[in-house]
Amino acid sequence: MPITVRHGLAYREKEEMMHTTFDVQGMHCEACENRIKTTLQTFPAITAMEVDHRHDRVAIEHQEMDLEAVATAIAGLGFTVAQV
Numbered sequence: 001m002p003i004t005v006r007h008g009l010a011y012r013e014k015e016e017m018m019h020t021t022f023d024v025q026g027m028h029c030e031a032c033e034n035r036i037k038t039t040l041q042t043f044p045a046i047t048a049m050e051v052d053h054r055h056d057r058v059a060i061e062h063q064e065m066d067l068e069a070v071a072t073a074i075a076g077l078g079f080t081v082a083q084v
């Protein structure tokens with residue numbers, strides 16, 4: 001019997017998560033937060049998120065990814081974004 005080594009899975013488990021925080025101006029309520037959450041969920045590399053309109057903050061936990069694309073997507077909803 002050949003031994004099957006699941007490289008993909010092993011690699012995923014070892015991969016370090018990265019954390020990025022964006023300063024997002026223009027969120028006023030939970031509905032704004034939810035619009036951003038829905039958009040963030042379209043990025044498979046994002047594994048966790050915290051969207052806080054009270055502190056103008058969007059924090060994500062993610063794998064290697066194009067952060068500029070995330071900023072552009074949030075800006076596309078009508079918010080002003082800066083990476084902290």
Ligand SMILES: [Cu+2]
Pocket residue numbers: 027028029030031032033
């Ligand atoms: Cu709102």
